Every structure is written in C-alpha cells, then in structure tokens.
Amino acid sequence: MGKKTIIATRMALLNTKKKIKLAKKGHKLLKEKRDALISELFSIVDGLKKIRAQAEDELAVAYKSLIYAQAVSGIGEVRRAADVVSGLPDLGMKQKTIMGLKVPVFEWSGKETKVSEKGYSLVSSSIELDEAAKKFETVLNTLIQIAEQEATVKAVAEDIKKTKRKVNALEQILIPRLDEEKTYTTMRLEEMERETFGKLKIIKANIAE
Amino acid sequence: MDIAIIADEDTVLGFKLAGVKNATVYKEDNAKEAVNEYKNAKIVIVTEKVAAKLKEQELLDNMHGVVAEIPDKSGSTGAALENISTMLEEAIGVKLKS
Numbered sequence: 001m002g003k004k005t006i007i008a009t010r011m012a013l014l015n016t017k018k019k020i021k022l023a024k025k026g027h028k029l030l031k032e033k034r035d036a037l038i039s040e041l042f043s044i045v046d047g048l049k050k051i052r053a054q055a056e057d058e059l060a061v062a063y064k065s066l067i068y069a070q071a072v073s074g075i076g077e078v079r080r081a082a083d084v085v086s087g088l089p090d091l092g093m094k095q096k097t098i099m100g101l102k103v104p105v106f107e108w109s110g111k112e113t114k115v116s117e118k119g120y121s122l123v124s125s126s127i128e129l130d131e132a133a134k135k136f137e138t139v140l141n142t143l144i145q146i147a148e149q150e151a152t153v154k155a156v157a158e159d160i161k162k163t164k165r166k167v168n169a170l171e172q173i174l175i176p177r178l179d180e181e182k183t184y185t186t187m188r189l190e191e192m193e194r195e196t197f198g199k200l201k202i203i204k205a206n207i208a209e
Numbered sequence: 210m211d212i213a214i215i216a217d218e219d220t221v222l223g224f225k226l227a228g229v230k231n232a233t234v235y236k237e238d239n240a241k242e243a244v245n246e247y248k249n250a251k252i253v254i255v256t257e258k259v260a261a262k263l264k265e266q267e268l269l270d271n272m273h274g275v276v277a278e279i280p281d282k283s284g285s286t287g288a289a290l291e292n293i294s295t296m297l298e299e300a301i302g303v304k305l306k307s
Contacts, residue, residue: 063282082225091211136227147275157300
C-alpha cells in the first residue's frame, strides 16, 4: 500500500468510495474507447492493404511504360521532358477526428494534366512519353490516398497503445489500491466502534458499583 | 512544399514526369541533405530499398510529414506491409496475415 498514511474517518471512507466509483467509470469508458479504436484500425488496415496492392500494380505498369518511353524517345529526351513538366497543384491538409483522435486528411483534386498543358515540347515528345507521364500521375493519386491511410493507421495504433496503458494502470494499480484503502478504513472504523462499545460497558459497570 | 521524393534514378524520373518537383536521386553521400531538405514536406515518397537505407542511418524519424514507401521497378520487398504489421503487433498483439 505504499507509505501513504490512511486517515480512518468516515469522511475519508466516503471519499474513497467516490474515487472508486469514478475510477471504475473511467475504466469502463477507456475500455470501450480501446475496443472501438481496435475495430476502426482493422477496417482501415483492410482498406490500406487493398489500395496498396492496387498501387503496386499501377506502379509496375508505370515503370514498364517509362521504359517504353525511354526506348522510343531516348533517355536524354525523357530526362529533359521530366525537368520541364509543370508542377503539381497544392495539396490541402485537413483534420478528421476518430474517437477524439486527430488524423490527417489530404485534399487532393486529383492530377490529370492534359498533354498540351504538360509543359514539354509536343513536337519532340512521343506518345509513349505522354503515356508514361499519365501512368505516373495515376500512381501519384493512389499514393496520396495511401499516405493518408498510413498516417491514420499510425496515429490510431499509437493511441491504442496509450489507451491500453491507461486501462491497465486503472485496472492493475489504481482500483486495487483504492479497494485496499476502502477495506482498511472500514475495518479500522469497525474496530473503533467495538473499542468504544467495550469502553462504554466498563464505564457502565464502574458506575453501577 | 507538398510532395517530395527520394528514390533511385528511374523512379525519380517517373515521378518527375508526373509533376513532382522536389525530387532527389538517392546516393550514399546526399541522404542527409535530402532528408533535411524535405523535412517539412507533407508527403515524402521513398522506395522501399531507399527507405531501408535511410532507416539504417536513422534519418526517417526526423520527417514531419507522412513517409510513403513504394516498391521500385524490381518489385515489392514487402517492407511497407511489414511496417504496418509491426505497428499492429505493438498496438494490439495481432499480426497481419499476408
């Protein structure tokens, strides 16, 4: 029980009882939060696995078309084109809350630039080059979704760990400690009562003599 | 700076074509500078192999944004899914089935 001295009064007993009630309520709530987060995590991970497989397929296709582009236009030409391609639109970032936990949400308009707006010369570039650029744009769109979900998984997993620690601390340490305190106080109070009862008996006997 | 990429030459080239401007080809000696440069990017794309090397040098922990690992042209090493699996295991003690 540590070195804390327990004051055995009725008031202290009431306070301890109140604390136990509160701790149990908190424990129940945290447990519910943990379970909800876990089920949330599972559904996100399922989605993530699917979208990751999709990205890997898209990426394989994109690499292949890049190789075609290099074969047709020449490596130097592809590199030159890559240097002058017009930049990306802004990536907006917002926050969403899952069970009071903030996770990022990216706002992405989805990039699909027309060939004429690409920025490189249309005359010297080949269809394969356009194709490769388009494929990589598709991959990029998917990747942004992946990034969002991975960040969410990370945040949720962190929070589950934290919540679990809290639940365990309440369950294993705080609540048993308070229970012990309560038992001790109750016993002490009863003991005092018996003592007083005995004292009264003796006094009564003394008076009667 | 929104999206950045550190990867091998071909991957960088591909994503440059898609319009990613902050692109660095990974080499042994420029890893630190690249990571420092892209610290504030919202999404940093790295290939799994590069990510493994960056992790060896403990550089990825400094990133503020999200690090998205992708396979390179030789295919996936499964490292990215492995990461998620470890995360899951630490959090709930269940391994992700592959």
